[in-house]
Amino acid sequence: MDFIEEMKWRGMLQDSTPGVEEFLAEQKTVGYIGFDPTAPSLTIGNFVQIMILTLFQRSGHRPIVLMGGATGRIGDPSGKDIERELKTEEELDANLERQLEQVRQLLDFEDPETGAWVVNNLDHYKDMNILEFLRSVGKTLTINYMMSKDSVKKRLDTGLSFTEFSYQLLQAYDFQRLYEDHGCRLQMGGSDQWGNITSGTEFIRRNIEDAKAFAVTTPLLTKADGSKFGKSAGGNIWLSEELTSPYRFYQFWINADDADLEKYIKYFSLKSREEMLEMIQLIPEDPQSVKRMLAEELTERLHGSESLASVQKVVSFLFNRKSSEEQLRSLSIQDLEVISHEIPSFRLQTDLLKNSIDLTDLMSDATDIVSSKGEARRAIKGNAVSLNKNKIADQNYTVREEDLIHNRFLLIDNGKKNKYILSFE
Helix, strand or coil: CCHHHHHHHCCCCCEECCCHHHHHHHCCCEEEEEECCCCCCCECCHHHHHHHHHHHHHCCCEEEEEECCCHHHCCCCCCCCCCCCCCCHHHHHHHHHHHHHHHHHHCCCCCCCCCCEEEECHHHHCCCCHHHHHHHHHCCCCHHHHHCCHHHHCCCCCCCCHHHHCHHHHHHHHHHHHHHHHCEEEEEEEHHHHHHHHHHHHHHHHHCCCCCCEEEEECCCECCCCCECCEECCEECECCCCCCCHHHHHHHHHCCCHHHHHHHHHHHCCCCHHHHHHHHHHCCCCHHHHHHHHHHHHHHHHHCHHHHHHHHHHHHHHHCCCCCHHHHHHCCHHHHHHHHHHCCEEEECHHHHCCCEEHHHHHHHHCCCCCCHHHHHHHHHCCCEEECCEECCCCCCEECHHHCECCCEEEEEECCCCEEEEEEC
């Protein structure tokens, strides 16, 4: 695989410095992307950068994951309208470890020639005092040069502290250190990082004789409606299953706009080019099948085959009108917890079932599935009510502890579309 050609085909190449295509075609090299641990997980937006490193690695090059133990303590002004709120050192260190676990799932760290390396840029700075920083780092770039960067110019009216102004120097010096210590010749990132990245190539040009350093950026991914990629109605889509469940991650792709599908396939799929083109050609005819294929591929890659199988069971159960009690009882406690976040749910005390309770009372008094006992009786009489997927014909039916799934859950259907899950604790 030719890295730059692959980036162009996928629509992932925004800017690059002169000569990078020829340089990468002639030799294998080392390249990096930086990740600042300002959140407890990487987001689906960071997944774009992980894909760049993945394609770089598959092209025969070695990627470096630069964890921003130092830069995360400063805050990158790029793309920000106001000053970042600084995190505590303890929070940043914990975030870094969690993010690194996620990166290790998605990149190959074992291959002797292309296996990824991890560097923490805090190692560059933890023993450097302010005077050494000013002499070794601060002398390289002029104020005029630094002021010309968009990330700085856009903040001049709203205010930019010296702390965030200095971020550019830290990222530039990172590139120089990786060049010297690890033979790193290429820095990659999103297009909003172009100013910081080219500061790094300028740093190397000024400080290392006859050095060759290059930069590549990818476009910032947006949705067809112009909104920011990686957001849903519920907020950020995280790579951590604690913050975004595998089911919600899967549904993000299922709910994608048809107009975004080709872009998403090219950005995120690792299928062969022929398979991707087949998926793209299928979009006009059957976009839902394409969404499902993409959702399955990415969910399995990020969360594993067991999580994907669990998600598929939940999807099959929720969206299949002929779901049975057998299917319901085959779901795990974790599956039912997922369902409780996707349909109306109620948390009740197990004591409520000690001596049994009329189903009509459970639907009207203990919950607000219906507004009254009379409405509950009419629904039962109309053959609209199911308990754990079994139709209830008896208006005096009593619910007992034995009815619970996994000694905890009840599922009540009222009509074809209204599903409710009750969790007893």
